[in-house]
Amino acid sequence: xxxxxxxxxxxxxxxxxxxxxxxxxxxxxxxxxxxxxxxxxxxxxxxxxxxxxxxxxxxxxxxxxxxxxxxxxxxxxxxxxxxxxxxxxxxxxxxxxxxxxxxxxxxxxxxxxxxxxxxxxxxxxxxxxxxxxxxxxxxxxxxxxxxxxxxxxxxxxxxxxxxxxxxxxxxxxxxxxxxxxxxxxxxxxxxxxxxxxxxxxxxxxxxxxxxxxxxxxxxxxxxxxxxxxxxxxxxxxxxxxxxxxxxxxxx
Amino acid sequence: xxxxxxxxxxxxxxxxxxxxxxxxxxxxxxxxxxxxxxxxxxxxxxxxxxxxxxxxxxxxxxxxxxxxxxxxxxxxxxxxxxxxxxxxxxxxxxxxxxxxxxxxxxxxxxxxxxxxxxxxxxxxxxxxxxxxxxxxxxxxxxxxxxxxxxxxxxxxxxxxxxxxxxxxxxxxxxxxxxxxxxxxxxxxxxxxxxxxxxxxxxxxxxxxxxxxxxxxxxxxxxxx
Numbered sequence: 001x002x003x004x005x006x007x008x009x010x011x012x013x014x015x016x017x018x019x020x021x022x023x024x025x026x027x028x029x030x031x032x033x034x035x036x037x038x039x040x041x042x043x044x045x046x047x048x049x050x051x052x053x054x055x056x057x058x059x060x061x062x063x064x065x066x067x068x069x070x071x072x073x074x075x076x077x078x079x080x081x082x083x084x085x086x087x088x089x090x091x092x093x094x095x096x097x098x099x100x101x102x103x104x105x106x107x108x109x110x111x112x113x114x115x116x117x118x119x120x121x122x123x124x125x126x127x128x129x130x131x132x133x134x135x136x137x138x139x140x141x142x143x144x145x146x147x148x149x150x151x152x153x154x155x156x157x158x159x160x161x162x163x164x165x166x167x168x169x170x171x172x173x174x175x176x177x178x179x180x181x182x183x184x185x186x187x188x189x190x191x192x193x194x195x196x197x198x199x200x201x202x203x204x205x206x207x208x209x210x211x212x213x214x215x216x217x218x219x220x221x222x223x224x225x226x227x228x229x230x231x232x233x234x235x236x237x238x239x240x241x242x243x244x245x246x247x248x249x250x251x
Numbered sequence: 252x253x254x255x256x257x258x259x260x261x262x263x264x265x266x267x268x269x270x271x272x273x274x275x276x277x278x279x280x281x282x283x284x285x286x287x288x289x290x291x292x293x294x295x296x297x298x299x300x301x302x303x304x305x306x307x308x309x310x311x312x313x314x315x316x317x318x319x320x321x322x323x324x325x326x327x328x329x330x331x332x333x334x335x336x337x338x339x340x341x342x343x344x345x346x347x348x349x350x351x352x353x354x355x356x357x358x359x360x361x362x363x364x365x366x367x368x369x370x371x372x373x374x375x376x377x378x379x380x381x382x383x384x385x386x387x388x389x390x391x392x393x394x395x396x397x398x399x400x401x402x403x404x405x406x407x408x409x410x411x412x413x414x415x416x417x418x419x420x421x422x423x424x425x426x427x428x429x430x431x432x433x434x435x436x437x438x439x440x441x442x443x444x445x446x447x448x449x450x451x452x453x454x455x456x457x458x459x460x461x462x463x464x465x466x467x468x469x470x471x472x473x474x475x
Binding site: 077079080081100102104105106107108109110112113117121124126127167 | 260330339
């Protein structure tokens with residue numbers, strides 16, 4: 001039973017809904033991968049993959065290690081250029097650049113800087129008007145205010161992950177890409193992460209998260225898809241059930 | 252404007268992180284000091300010999316220690332994949348290069364100027380009368396080393412043999428910097444000092460060409 005999953009009708013699938021939430025947060029861009037292929041030498045990480053994610057949708061991507069999940073997220077974040085194929089962002093106006101929040105395996109933070117300095121640094125680079133205020137607000141939201149002036153290298157894994165999510169939320173992105181955000185977290189941090197993703201999803205942001213198997217986090221998804229050897233092999237949008245998508249990995 | 256503001260923010264971060272850790276400046280300065288002192292004890296040169304061979308030795312010491320500094324410049328960004336965070340945050344990836352090469356030039360120049368006085372003492376060479384001219388030569392030479400080294404550091408940090416690749420690529424490419432820098436320094440340390448604009452011109456041309464190339468193609472160096 002998927003208690004937290006939203007029915008497709010509840011998700012922000014129409015452009016009107018997308019316009020309504022864009023006043024609060026970055027416009028929730030969708031994602032459209034058309035025949036995306038990514039090769040590293042002779043190795044195919046993605047094989048002519050077609051996938052369309054509507055604005056406001058919350059998608060759980062699953063698959064074995066090396067199935068192409070991370071590569072797909074890096075292509076979506078435009079950090080990796082696909083070898084072939086096209087990536088577009090439905091829901092955005094022509095020429096509009098999507099505000100993307102990306103949380104990867106690595107924390108993407110400077111350990112020799114404090115939590116506050118890290119957020120302010122990236123805030124300034126992103127051109128946020130008052131980076132100090134924004135950093136303070138995010139530190140409060142992630143319950144890290146008391147450690148704001150501590151070096152990141154002194155943080156626990158859970159605290160680093162919370163700060164990584166705070167960094168990804170700096171520009172209030174409409175599109176969030178989370179690559180196995182729950183890895184290495186204890187019960188308390190996992191609960192915090194689940195609540196945060198739940199809130200972000202309800203705010204109408206498009207969320208694509210890589211997960212391993214069913215978890216409290218994956219239950220937040222309104223859609224699940226499975227990758228294998230760089231190809232999409234199951235998708236709840238095309239008739240597969242959540243149980244099927246997640247059970248395929250255990251077979 | 253966005254390019255300049257992003258560069259300023261990143262340069263501030265580089266300097267701030269360095270003043271907190273002292274990693275790059277300490278390593279570079281200590282290495283330069285060892286080379287200069289060891290050569291002084293090994294050859295025990297007279298003042299005339301120092302003026303003849305000293306500049307070459309000085310620039311080789313700068314080059315070797317710079318390769319240590321430049322190695323770390325992009326490798327440090329790999330630790331937590333902060334390079335990806337920077338690429339997502341900046342509009343123009345050239346800002347990342349510009350900040351790094353400015354920081355590298357500043358750190359290298361500081362280490363060079365400190366070690367210049369050690370060189371003057373150990374090699375019995377007077378540097379005070381031509382100090383401003385030497386700063387100009389050191390700046391242009393360091394800029395050339397940093398520009399080329401920063402670009403190659405971005406490439407080598409993604410390669411398999413990243414620890415040894417940078418010096419192998421860097422040394423041959425920097426011959427056009429090493430020769431004019433050495434010759435210009437040598438002319439300034441002569442008994443009748445002269446600022447050789449012909450050698451400085453070559454240094455300026457090298458810096459302009461490599462900076463332009465980095466501006467045009469830098470984005471591709473950061474891609475996976």
